[in-house]
Amino acid sequence: MSVVASQASPTTLIQRFVFAATEADLASARHWAETLGVPLAYLYADNADLAEVILAFGLLPETEQRRLAAELKVRVSPPTARVRSARGTGTTRRTA
Incomplete structure (x- = not known):
């Protein structure tokens, strides 16, 4: 810095x-x-x-940037988008 x-x-x-x-x-x-x-x-x-x-x-290293960016996208996406996204990947995700 x-x-x-x-x-x-x-x-x-x-x-x-x-x-x-x-x-x-x-x-x-x-x-x-x-x-x-x-x-x-x-x-x-x-x-x-x-x-x-x-x-x-x-x-941050690029791999950590990608991981954090994905995590932030999940946190700020609307609950319906989270459910739809989880269905598309074959995983189950709870929404808040």
């Missing part, structure tokens, strides 16, 4: 690099993310909590 990223909010980071009347283009944003050592999505997070989740997720 970058020292700069851990001490500033995503909003502050964007404001440091983007002038008030212009939007950051994707190439510039990618460069800033690489320079800061953070995922690109971190710079566009809507709030500090989401930014921290994005930063932590980016530090």
